[in-house]
Amino acid sequence: xxxxxxxxxxxxxxxxxxxxxxxxxxxxxxxxxxxxxxxxxxxxxxxxxxxxxxxxxxxxxxxxxxxxxxxxxxxxxxxxxxxxxxxxxxxxxxxxxxxxxxxxxxxxxxxxxxxxxxxxxxxxxxxxxxxxxxxxxxxxxxxxxxxxxxxxxxxxxxxxxxxxxxxxxxxxxxxxxxxxxxxxxxxxxxxxxxxxxxxxxxxxxxxxxxxxxxxxxxxxxxxxxxxxxxxxxxxxxxxxxxxxxxxxxxxxxxxxxxxxxxxxxxxxxxxxxxxxxxxxxxxxxxxxxxxxxxxxxxxxxxxxxxxxxxxxxxxxxxxxxxxxxxxxxxxxxxxxxxxxxxxxxxxxxxxxxxxxxxxxxxxxxxxxxxxxxxxxxxxxxxxxxxxxxxxxxxxxxxxxxxxxxxxxxxxxxxxxxxxxxxxxxxxxxxxxxxxxxxxxxxxxxxxxxxxxxxxxxxxxxxxxxxxxxxxxxxxxxxxxxxxxxxxxxxxxxxxxxxxxxxxxxxxxxxxxxxxxxxxxxxxxxxxxxxxxxxxxxxxxxxxxxxxxxxxxxxxxxxxxxxxxxxxxxxxxxxxxxxxxxxxxxxxxxxxxx
Amino acid sequence: xxxxxxxxxxxxxxxxxxxxxxxxxxxxxxxxxxxxxxxxxxxxxxxxxxxxxxxxxxxxxxxxxxxxxxxxxxxxxxxxxxxxxxxxxxxxxxxxxxxxxxxxxxxxxxxxxxxxxxxxxxxxxxxxxxxxxxxxxxxxxxxxxxxxxxxxxxxxxxxxxxxxxxxxxxxxxxxxxxxxxxxxxxxxxxxxxxxxxxxxxxxxxxxxxxxxxxxxxxxxxxxxxxxxxxxxxxxxxxxxxxxxxxxxxxxxxxxxxxxxxxxxxxxxxxxxxxxxxxxxxxxxxxxxxxxxxxxxxxxxxxxxx
Numbered sequence: 001x002x003x004x005x006x007x008x009x010x011x012x013x014x015x016x017x018x019x020x021x022x023x024x025x026x027x028x029x030x031x032x033x034x035x036x037x038x039x040x041x042x043x044x045x046x047x048x049x050x051x052x053x054x055x056x057x058x059x060x061x062x063x064x065x066x067x068x069x070x071x072x073x074x075x076x077x078x079x080x081x082x083x084x085x086x087x088x089x090x091x092x093x094x095x096x097x098x099x100x101x102x103x104x105x106x107x108x109x110x111x112x113x114x115x116x117x118x119x120x121x122x123x124x125x126x127x128x129x130x131x132x133x134x135x136x137x138x139x140x141x142x143x144x145x146x147x148x149x150x151x152x153x154x155x156x157x158x159x160x161x162x163x164x165x166x167x168x169x170x171x172x173x174x175x176x177x178x179x180x181x182x183x184x185x186x187x188x189x190x191x192x193x194x195x196x197x198x199x200x201x202x203x204x205x206x207x208x209x210x211x212x213x214x215x216x217x218x219x220x221x222x223x224x225x226x227x228x229x230x231x232x233x234x235x236x237x238x239x240x241x242x243x244x245x246x247x248x249x250x251x252x253x254x255x256x257x258x259x260x261x262x263x264x265x266x267x268x269x270x271x272x273x274x275x276x277x278x279x280x281x282x283x284x285x286x287x288x289x290x291x292x293x294x295x296x297x298x299x300x301x302x303x304x305x306x307x308x309x310x311x312x313x314x315x316x317x318x319x320x321x322x323x324x325x326x327x328x329x330x331x332x333x334x335x336x337x338x339x340x341x342x343x344x345x346x347x348x349x350x351x352x353x354x355x356x357x358x359x360x361x362x363x364x365x366x367x368x369x370x371x372x373x374x375x376x377x378x379x380x381x382x383x384x385x386x387x388x389x390x391x392x393x394x395x396x397x398x399x400x401x402x403x404x405x406x407x408x409x410x411x412x413x414x415x416x417x418x419x420x421x422x423x424x425x426x427x428x429x430x431x432x433x434x435x436x437x438x439x440x441x442x443x444x445x446x447x448x449x450x451x452x453x454x455x456x457x458x459x460x461x462x463x464x465x466x467x468x469x470x471x472x473x474x475x476x477x478x479x480x481x482x483x484x485x486x487x488x489x490x491x492x493x494x495x496x497x498x499x500x501x502x503x504x505x506x507x508x509x510x511x512x513x514x515x516x517x518x519x520x521x522x523x524x525x526x527x528x529x530x531x532x533x534x535x536x537x538x539x540x541x542x543x544x545x546x547x548x549x550x551x552x553x554x555x556x557x558x559x560x561x562x563x564x565x566x567x568x569x570x571x572x573x574x575x576x577x578x579x580x581x582x583x584x585x586x587x588x589x590x591x592x593x
Numbered sequence: 594x595x596x597x598x599x600x601x602x603x604x605x606x607x608x609x610x611x612x613x614x615x616x617x618x619x620x621x622x623x624x625x626x627x628x629x630x631x632x633x634x635x636x637x638x639x640x641x642x643x644x645x646x647x648x649x650x651x652x653x654x655x656x657x658x659x660x661x662x663x664x665x666x667x668x669x670x671x672x673x674x675x676x677x678x679x680x681x682x683x684x685x686x687x688x689x690x691x692x693x694x695x696x697x698x699x700x701x702x703x704x705x706x707x708x709x710x711x712x713x714x715x716x717x718x719x720x721x722x723x724x725x726x727x728x729x730x731x732x733x734x735x736x737x738x739x740x741x742x743x744x745x746x747x748x749x750x751x752x753x754x755x756x757x758x759x760x761x762x763x764x765x766x767x768x769x770x771x772x773x774x775x776x777x778x779x780x781x782x783x784x785x786x787x788x789x790x791x792x793x794x795x796x797x798x799x800x801x802x803x804x805x806x807x808x809x810x811x812x813x814x815x816x817x818x819x820x821x822x823x824x825x826x827x828x829x830x831x832x833x834x835x836x837x838x839x840x841x842x843x844x845x846x847x848x849x850x851x852x853x854x855x856x857x858x859x860x861x862x863x864x865x866x867x868x869x870x871x872x873x874x875x876x877x878x879x880x881x882x883x884x885x886x887x888x889x890x891x892x893x894x895x896x897x898x
Contacts, residue, residue, distance in 0.1 A: 116631070117632075172851055182816075264857075448856055524625065526695045542775070544812070547813065550739075557745045
């Protein structure tokens with residue numbers, strides 16, 4: 001009995017000590033965080049990139065920056081806070097609304113409106129030269145011997161040193177420009193493209209060589225060869241590892257190759273692309289129906305490819321298909337440059353017999369002489385706008401704005417950009433930065449066209465949902481094209497009317513906030529410092545804030561005009577006339593709600 | 594000897610008549626910053642605090658304008674009557690001319706919000722007449738055009754655009770690419786009105802000014818690139834002027850290469866004879882290999898034949 005009591009006493013003591021340790025730990029954390037916050041030289045940076053190498057790459061930048069600042073006699077601490085993708089939006093929202101947000105936040109995964117409310121516009125900063133280019137210039141010029149890479153970098157740095165910071169990015173930092181605010185809110189470190197990864201060893205076994213396919217028909221031939229090889233040798237071998245995610249990559253890419261000319265044709269205001277409502281006008285004119293030959297061809301092409309996907313690919317996740325590829329069970333897989341390092345590491349982790357050499361190639365284009373699709377082939381999809389990603393903005397809650405800018409400037413010289421991307425396995429975006437050997441194949445290719453045509457009236461709207469409902473059964477072989485087309489066409493008017501109304505009325509939703517910003521910038525011109533240069537800068541800021549406001553203010557006028565022009569062109573065809581009747585009946589109902 | 598001393602004394606006494614502008618109080622600066630971030634409650638508190646400061650009259654007036662603006666432009670719980678009363682108080686204090694016009698501008702907005710278009714137009718006309726050479730007057734001209742133009746394509750829209758054109762002709766300033774004021778915006782709006790009415794000649798004239806006065810810094814990269822594309826298309830399709838079209842496709846690819854339509858523009862510029870092989874090579878566009886260039890220039894020759 002006494003022994004039991006003794007044991008219980010020990011357990012209680014143990015419990016109490018655990019509790020005390022936890023309590024002390026919690027207090028320590030709070031004190032540490034408070035201390036950090038009180039110090040003016042701590043900046044916190046949050047992002048969602050948990051991919052292999054990214055945190056390490058960023059940490060190298062942080063370490064180098066801290067060392068540089070220490071040399072300057074300033075103790076600086078940069079704290080990296082990685083947050084899982086799923087919790088990112090919630091985390092950022094809570095921190096921003098609560099006024100406790102970190103100094104720098106990776107831009108994305110949260111509503112764009114936050115940028116205007118919680119982030120400093122960086123347009124003025126990025127139009128000034130990056131002072132660290134001069135520092136790099138001095139370092140390189142002082143070297144007695146330069147490697148060929150350094151010599152090339154030196155030439156580039158000489159050009160960039162006096163230029164605006166934004167000009168040192170391969171895309172002029174256009175990827176970080178937000179049209180709706182006409183402002184830059186972020187500075188990015190990397191860019192991303194999609195390619196095909198392939199198992200070189202398997203290619204050699206099956207084909208006798210490891211040359212990647214350069215045309216779509218070659219992709220089909222190679223896939224057939226891998227399929228046959230698997231069958232002949234009794235191996236469970238997939239030509240193309242794929243899930244719904246990858247199937248969509250193929251669909252979007254080839255849809256663009258087959259319909260980019262339609263995108264120019266339906267572009268009523270010569271803006272360079274066909275937006276959702278212009279697709280609807282094309283439907284109302286009878287120009288765009290599911291039976292459109294080019295559109296139909298894009299679906300048949302994905303059906304052709306789906307023959308080489310695993311059975312049940314629709315219920316597989318993106319990770320499952322990646323897993324099949326790294327295990328050597330598939331000849332090819334399509335994915336982005338962001339997966340490169342993870343794939344290589346996972347292949348390296350396989351038992352020796354399971355390891356293989358990976359090659360990269362661009363998704364092969366449809367050639368003009370393809371017997372079935374060649375007549376519609378426009379050429380590859382351009383990557384001219386792939387832009388700068390992995391971008392960070394500075395929140396209004398920071399007490400170290402200048403230090404944050406300095407960190408971003410420090411991180412975007414060619415050598416630093418090379419470093420972070422080399423470790424992350426991503427593609428650099430600063431001119432003069434050198435991509436890793438594997439990543440060279442991912443460099444954005446300017447050649448090609450923009451735009452494609454599908455039935456999506458509003459991004460992520462009701463038509464999209466409807467189309468997805470009928471599209472996947474078709475691709476998986478549970479339905480046929482005629483059923484797909486008929487169902488889509490019959491149900492389109494009702495769903496399109498909802499989307500159209502949302503675009504029409506939604507265009508005015510953000511007007512009050514934009515008017516408030518315009519008033520702020522207008523007052524700023526009149527009430528701010530009247531030094532001519534500073535006043536001009538504020539006038540330009542006013543103009544930039546008014547550009548999107550003006551666009552929204554005339555959206556309904558523009559849509560009304562295009563609709564009027566469209567209705568003058570509706571053909572005397574009962575199928576199209578019925579589509580129009582159904583659409584306007586549904587639209588009347590929508591508008592009266 | 595006495596003359597320089599007297600001159601010096603005169604200079605000092607003149608300076609004392611026009612005291613140097615005091616630094617804007619920090620509270621007021623913070624208030625405007627909160628306002629720009631649309632944190633209206635915080636801005637309101639700071640403007641109120643600024644009103645209690647022992648500072649110059651102009652900053653106290655500025656704080657009152659700020660308070661009125663919060664009441665007028667806040668998304669929720671706006672109170673136009675409070676805003677109007679505060680604006681009237683500011684006007685009663687005989688503010689400097691540009692501040693007065695700024696207040697008129699916001700009163701015009703207030704009338705528009707209430708649907709009092711006639712009163713709004715009266716105010717906007719006053720601003721256009723008195724202050725067209727500043728962005729306050731130009732902003733008023735943009736709003737007047739929007740308020741009166743009606744639908745795109747309607748005769749009324751063309752009439753209004755013609756009137757706006759006439760007013761713009763009376764500008765006493767010369768906007769430049771370095772200091773464009775709000776003229777690129779007005780030109781773009783006029784271009785759109787004429788475009789939708791089918792008067793492409795007039796639309797092009799205005800759009801072209803947008804691309805010479807505006808640039809990536811003063812307007813934006815995307816809007817400039819988009820505008821050049823639209824001009825090129827108009828010359829090519831509507832005006833049947835391939836030479837001009839080629840020139841604008843060339844400007845698009847040369848000045849704004851990071852654009853989805855750039856390769857299309859490159860092809861067009863080459864096919865329309867606006868670019869030589871050397872000029873294209875100089876651009877060093879990623880992915881544009883010598884094989885692609887061979888094909889591009891070969892096709893362009895065939896097209897000409």
